[in-house]
Amino acid sequence: MKAAGSLQKQLVYGLTLGIVVLWLVATALSGLIVQNRLDDAFDDAMQGAAQRLLPLAVMDILNREEPLTQQRVAPLNALPGQVAYLVRDREGTILLQSRDADLTVFGPPTMQGFSTTPTHRLYGASALRDTLFLQVAEPLSYRRKAARDATFGLLLPLLLLVPASLLGVWLFVRFSLRSVRSYRRAVEARGVGDLSPIQTAPLPLEIRPSADAVNNLIDRLRRALETERRFTANSAHELRTPLAAALAQVQRLRHEAADGPVKERAAQIEASLRELARLAEKLMQLAKAEGGSVLAEVPQDLAMLLNHVVGDLQRVATVPIQLTLPPDGPVLSPIDADAFAILARNLIENALKYGAPGRPINVELTTDARLTVVNAGDVLDPAELAQLTERFVRGSGRAPGYGLGLAIVSTVATAARAELKLASPATDRADGFQASVQFPVAGM
Numbered sequence: 001m002k003a004a005g006s007l008q009k010q011l012v013y014g015l016t017l018g019i020v021v022l023w024l025v026a027t028a029l030s031g032l033i034v035q036n037r038l039d040d041a042f043d044d045a046m047q048g049a050a051q052r053l054l055p056l057a058v059m060d061i062l063n064r065e066e067p068l069t070q071q072r073v074a075p076l077n078a079l080p081g082q083v084a085y086l087v088r089d090r091e092g093t094i095l096l097q098s099r100d101a102d103l104t105v106f107g108p109p110t111m112q113g114f115s116t117t118p119t120h121r122l123y124g125a126s127a128l129r130d131t132l133f134l135q136v137a138e139p140l141s142y143r144r145k146a147a148r149d150a151t152f153g154l155l156l157p158l159l160l161l162v163p164a165s166l167l168g169v170w171l172f173v174r175f176s177l178r179s180v181r182s183y184r185r186a187v188e189a190r191g192v193g194d195l196s197p198i199q200t201a202p203l204p205l206e207i208r209p210s211a212d213a214v215n216n217l218i219d220r221l222r223r224a225l226e227t228e229r230r231f232t233a234n235s236a237h238e239l240r241t242p243l244a245a246a247l248a249q250v251q252r253l254r255h256e257a258a259d260g261p262v263k264e265r266a267a268q269i270e271a272s273l274r275e276l277a278r279l280a281e282k283l284m285q286l287a288k289a290e291g292g293s294v295l296a297e298v299p300q301d302l303a304m305l306l307n308h309v310v311g312d313l314q315r316v317a318t319v320p321i322q323l324t325l326p327p328d329g330p331v332l333s334p335i336d337a338d339a340f341a342i343l344a345r346n347l348i349e350n351a352l353k354y355g356a357p358g359r360p361i362n363v364e365l366t367t368d369a370r371l372t373v374v375n376a377g378d379v380l381d382p383a384e385l386a387q388l389t390e391r392f393v394r395g396s397g398r399a400p401g402y403g404l405g406l407a408i409v410s411t412v413a414t415a416a417r418a419e420l421k422l423a424s425p426a427t428d429r430a431d432g433f434q435a436s437v438q439f440p441v442a443g444m
Helices: 007-062 140-176 178-189 208-256 261-290 302-314 337-354 382-386 405-415
Strands: 084-089 094-098 113-116 120-127 132-139 295-301 321-324 332-335 361-365 370-375 419-423 433-438
Touching: 007 084, 007 094, 007 120, 007 132, 007 140, 120 140, 132 140, 140 178, 208 261, 295 302, 295 337, 302 321, 302 332, 302 337, 302 361, 332 337, 337 361, 337 370, 337 405, 337 433, 405 419, 405 433
Parallel strands: 321 361
Antiparallel strands: 084 094, 084 132, 113 120, 120 132, 295 332, 361 370, 370 433, 419 433
């Protein structure tokens, strides 16, 4: 998939390129117009020079005492760009010519008016009732050089126009998109748990409908999450109450029943109800993790929360839980307290279930908000390790469970923008299992 580009960059480059292309087209058209105007000006200059030169040539020829012979004279200063001229009679005899005049560039002796050869522009005129003929020849290279100089003169401002246009367009586009950038910063600045509407009044009319649609979507999402949270809380309460009542009745039945099949059946029902209560609790935790209420508006002290969780579990654990906390104050992270407690409890319970019997569980929280839980045990296969965060997937151990513990941990970590890593064997050990979660630190 092609990566998304910057609208501001596209507008700046596109508008600047458009200006340059239009300037080049305008320069090309202007060059053609200038060339036509230069041709007209040079033709007028040639015609004027010929009209001034012809009477002088006639007088010079008529005042000669010697027979009419060819005579060379220096070119007149009034003639432009190395213009050569030639005076001949009707038979083509050269009576007068400019110095270094190339006879091969001139046309027939009786030619009149303008004419063009591959190399020169010619103009002819006659005098004394078409007995004397004057031709003036101007190199086309001179005209082409003048046209090129004029065209380059038009292109020269483009060297300054390109950077000036780039800067000007960038400033204009940046000023025009200031409300869009403010909207983007407002979206980026808010956390995952902030579902309040975003101000759309300053946005352009073309973008405001999209922003309003996003606000409507956020509002529907907020209402859906609130409904799901209420349903989760009510379901947890409604499920726990009948399960606790049924468990109490079964325990009473088991206590009152005589030894025999009825008492054994009551014990089996009690065990099933306890498993059902634990399963309901796991499902409620998973629903809370998926409900979106994982991030908190106020940073929480992970050290204090972890100390409470480990304290509760140590009272029922059959193996020691060794807790290591940072010695220098709290560890703040923008995660909901209940969500962190669910994550930490599931990690430690997973270590208690699958850890080696009689071996302690190591729980550590560092100052950079990294929670690590390590237990002894067999080394897991890499393929099996990669599937442990999926739902209802259990390890190869013999401990009872539903395969939801690490799935809940993974869901909470993803929603909290934390990084979960599983390793077997554990770091700095030859066996065991290690789970570490790197939480975001408040203010970073």
